[in-house]
Amino acid sequence: MCVAxxxxxxxxxxxxxxxxxxxxxxxxxxxxxxxxxxxxVLVHAGCIIQKLDENEADIMxxxxxxxxxxxx
Amino acid sequence: xxxxxxxxxxxxxxxxxxxxxxxxxxxxxxxxxxGIRSVLSPQIHMISGPGCPVCVTVTxxxxxxxxxxxxxxxxxxTFGDLIRVPGSVRSMGEAKALGARIEMAxxxxxxxxxxxxxxxxxxxxxxxxxETTTPVYAMLLSNAEERGISNIKILTSLKTMPAxxxxxxxxxxxxEDGSERPAVDGYxxxxxxxxxxxxxxxxxxxxxxxxxxxxSNFEAKxxxxxxxxxxxxxxxxxxxxxxxxxxTREGNLSARAQVxxxxxxxxxxxxGMGTIAGSAMYLRPEYxxxxxxxxxxxxxxxxxxxxxSKIITGEEDSTQCPLFRxxxxxxHPKGACMVSQEGACFxxxxxxxxxxxRA
Amino acid sequence: MKITMAxxxxxxxxxxxxxxxxxxxxxxxxxxxxxxxxVVPGASRLAMTTDSFVVNPIFFPGGDIGxxxxxxxxxxxxxxxxxxxxxxxxxxxxxxLDTEDLEKIVESLQKTAEEAGVQVxxxxxxxxxxxxxxxxxxxxxxxxxxPEGIDLGPEKIKTGDRIIVSGYLGDHHVAILGxxxxxxxxxxxxxxxxxxxxxxxxxxxxxxxxxxxxxxxGLGTVLNEFAESSGKEIRVEESFIPVSPTxxxxxxxxxxxxxxxxxxxxxxxxxxxxxxxxxxxxxxSSKYGENAVGIGEVMEDSDSPALVLRTEIGGLRxxxxxxxxxxxxxx
Numbered sequence: 001m002c003v004a005x006x007x008x009x010x011x012x013x014x015x016x017x018x019x020x021x022x023x024x025x026x027x028x029x030x031x032x033x034x035x036x037x038x039x040x041v042l043v044h045a046g047c048i049i050q051k052l053d054e055n056e057a058d059i060m061x062x063x064x065x066x067x068x069x070x071x072x
Numbered sequence: 073x074x075x076x077x078x079x080x081x082x083x084x085x086x087x088x089x090x091x092x093x094x095x096x097x098x099x100x101x102x103x104x105x106x107g108i109r110s111v112l113s114p115q116i117h118m119i120s121g122p123g124c125p126v127c128v129t130v131t132x133x134x135x136x137x138x139x140x141x142x143x144x145x146x147x148x149x150t151f152g153d154l155i156r157v158p159g160s161v162r163s164m165g166e167a168k169a170l171g172a173r174i175e176m177a178x179x180x181x182x183x184x185x186x187x188x189x190x191x192x193x194x195x196x197x198x199x200x201x202x203e204t205t206t207p208v209y210a211m212l213l214s215n216a217e218e219r220g221i222s223n224i225k226i227l228t229s230l231k232t233m234p235a236x237x238x239x240x241x242x243x244x245x246x247x248e249d250g251s252e253r254p255a256v257d258g259y260x261x262x263x264x265x266x267x268x269x270x271x272x273x274x275x276x277x278x279x280x281x282x283x284x285x286x287x288s289n290f291e292a293k294x295x296x297x298x299x300x301x302x303x304x305x306x307x308x309x310x311x312x313x314x315x316x317x318x319x320t321r322e323g324n325l326s327a328r329a330q331v332x333x334x335x336x337x338x339x340x341x342x343x344g345m346g347t348i349a350g351s352a353m354y355l356r357p358e359y360x361x362x363x364x365x366x367x368x369x370x371x372x373x374x375x376x377x378x379x380x381s382k383i384i385t386g387e388e389d390s391t392q393c394p395l396f397r398x399x400x401x402x403x404h405p406k407g408a409c410m411v412s413q414e415g416a417c418f419x420x421x422x423x424x425x426x427x428x429x430r431a
Numbered sequence: 432m433k434i435t436m437a438x439x440x441x442x443x444x445x446x447x448x449x450x451x452x453x454x455x456x457x458x459x460x461x462x463x464x465x466x467x468x469x470v471v472p473g474a475s476r477l478a479m480t481t482d483s484f485v486v487n488p489i490f491f492p493g494g495d496i497g498x499x500x501x502x503x504x505x506x507x508x509x510x511x512x513x514x515x516x517x518x519x520x521x522x523x524x525x526x527x528l529d530t531e532d533l534e535k536i537v538e539s540l541q542k543t544a545e546e547a548g549v550q551v552x553x554x555x556x557x558x559x560x561x562x563x564x565x566x567x568x569x570x571x572x573x574x575x576x577x578p579e580g581i582d583l584g585p586e587k588i589k590t591g592d593r594i595i596v597s598g599y600l601g602d603h604h605v606a607i608l609g610x611x612x613x614x615x616x617x618x619x620x621x622x623x624x625x626x627x628x629x630x631x632x633x634x635x636x637x638x639x640x641x642x643x644x645x646x647x648x649g650l651g652t653v654l655n656e657f658a659e660s661s662g663k664e665i666r667v668e669e670s671f672i673p674v675s676p677t678x679x680x681x682x683x684x685x686x687x688x689x690x691x692x693x694x695x696x697x698x699x700x701x702x703x704x705x706x707x708x709x710x711x712x713x714x715x716s717s718k719y720g721e722n723a724v725g726i727g728e729v730m731e732d733s734d735s736p737a738l739v740l741r742t743e744i745g746g747l748r749x750x751x752x753x754x755x756x757x758x759x760x761x762x
Contacts (some may be wrong), residue, residue, distance in 0.1 A: 003686045004204070005683045021681070031211055032326050043684075045180060049208075050318050050327075059316040060294075075744075105748065111745060178685060292746070
């Protein structure tokens with residue numbers, strides 16, 4: 001379940017944000033996150049459900065290293 | 073490890089059988105679309121889980137939506153997927169042709185303007201979904217309160233993951249040697265449920281059943297990485313996260329708070345599976361005015377011979393159902409798993425290489 | 432001025448509507464006679480087709496129902512290798528329709544007919560009560576001449592043939608659905624007559640086996656029909672399918688599959704392997720074909736002929752025709 005797509009916040013008015021998805025602009029409810037223009041956000045059914053963390057480290061590499069160590 | 077090393081490993085894996093369940097319907101659809109089954113060793117079995125909200129909704133719920141939509145004072149608003157799901161007598165699509173007022177929407181929040189412009193009617197949203205979607209319904213109600221819109225209600229069939237995954241984890245299947253073995257050896261955790269609730273919701277299940285969970289996004293490459301990790305982690309009660317830009321251990325606290333404000337946990341009835349304690353969300357008594365009659369919708373008419381329940385718990389594969397492809401097809405679905413584009417049977421149907429007859 | 436039931440009466444109001452709106456724009460020597468039927472010169476092999484056009488909204492980014500009514504019918508004629516010649520135009524108007532809007536549509540229809548090299552030689556008008564159809568419905572029938580020696584069809588498809596698509600997919604569908612759902616973007620409908628491209632392909636004398644315009648049901652449905660008619664597997668490389676990032680994300684938002692998105696100015700060409708490069712070059716230098724690209728090939732005979740996609744990760748996936756209505760999906 002749960003189709004959701006990342007987009008970029010263009011504008012915030014009250015608790016509604018305009019979010020851009022590669023050229024598609026959609027109004028989304030922004031009351032569940034603290035979003036400002038420029039933020040990347042995840043939108044599900046017209047509602048921003050999470051902000052994207054752009055600084056997230058390469059957790060894939062970390063996990064694989066952990067797995068290798070575990071199996072040794 | 074790079075992508076091609078992962079692919080090589082998964083293609084050539086010749087260890088003991090591993091049974092991996094993708095819980096989420098969007099993962100089921102992504103796996104079918106990217107042809108992942110075709111690149112896995114026959115020793116790795118992918119099983120579609122109970123995370124398609126359309127598939128686990130009982131017929132009494134569909135019947136109630138139709139009953140409400142037939143009343144002249146009501147308009148029922150729904151996501152597209154629910155339209156073709158069979159009720160005990162007919163689907164909403166068929167009811168619409170008989171005069172029921174049923175509208176489709178992309179977002180529950182679209183209903184605010186619809187209701188505000190038309191005070192004569194009560195607008196009722198068919199509120200199905202899991203942890204991901206429940207906060208959106210909370211925001212619908214919060215906005216309705218703020219804007220003073222009183223002709224809005226929801227009919228809920230809201231489910232939560234932990235109890236049903238715990239239930240599935242207790243299930244067994246027969247191994248090749250005839251002995252009983254766990255039905256599932258590892259779970260691809262539902263990425264967007266985790267975005268809201270955090271992956272912490274699976275930690276106690278992982279420990280209890282010594283089964284690993286890996287949260288993934290919906291791209292083929294990351295799903296393959298998750299499958300790789302699950303094969304390696306088999307037998308370990310750990311929860312890992314590959315979807316780090318969106319998923320955290322705690323999820324979205326503000327969304328969880330909004331959900332707790334309007335909803336409380338209760339027993340859930342699952343199509344073909346029966347009642348699972350603490351697996352559903354209902355409106356709190358203080359918000360009963362928003363409820364279109366969601367409690368007690370327990371009746372479930374399964375199509376005669378339909379194996380949906382065994383399929384979404386990993387006991388059987390779609391191809392083992394006697395109805396599959398013979399009488400149950402996307403054109404004429406008998407069970408909800410064939411209706412939904414996220415359903416286990418629909419996706420097996422469209423990605424199978426069996427001869428098809430043209431509709 | 433608004434359309435009233437009197438405009439469909441067959442009397443004076445009807446005549447005024449015909450002279451003031453229809454004959455004014457459609458004027459040519461066959462139509463101007465306003466006879467019960469048009470008498471036109473012919474050929475030994477004719478291609479005929481008809482199509483009815485119902486679209487909401489009637490004006491959309493990149494076109495309107497008038498342009499659509501020509502493109503749909505003309506492209507159907509072109510796909511059989513025919514040279515389109517004549518069109519009929521039947522209008523069913525709703526009471527209350529603005530005559531200015533009607534005139535814009537008629538003008539657009541005539542302009543597109545000129546672009547496609549066809550003449551509207553006869554027509555009809557009816558009026559229905561307000562609320563019955565949501566604006567207007569247009570039916571066009573088309574006649575084209577098929578040159579000697581041209582014989583196309585999916586049953587001619589052979590193992591090894593290449594599949595070419597004439598450009599980006601899904602634009603028309605997105606333009607219509609976007610205006611309906613209030614999703615703003617810069618996508619415009621691709622509605623276009625494809626005559627320049629098909630004429631160039633035919634004149635080059637290449638080994639063209641079959642052509643099909645990719646309309647409702649999308650690429651997935653057309654290639655399934657080709658697989659079925661030819662009894663062969665059709666193998667397509669998913670990453671080669673041309674889709675703009677905006678259309679891709681639009682589909683992502685609504686849970687739609689781009690393989691089933693409708694178009695009004697795109698076609699598929701199946702061509703022999705030795706002529707594939709020449710065909711591609713011709714298409715790319717033709718109007719509306721600049722983004723043409725080869726996407727796959729025809730495999731061996733199969734007991735279960737199907738469209739098979741090779742995915743990004745090298746997986747194989749059978750793609751069926753469109754089931755149901757292709758509704759937006761959220762959960």
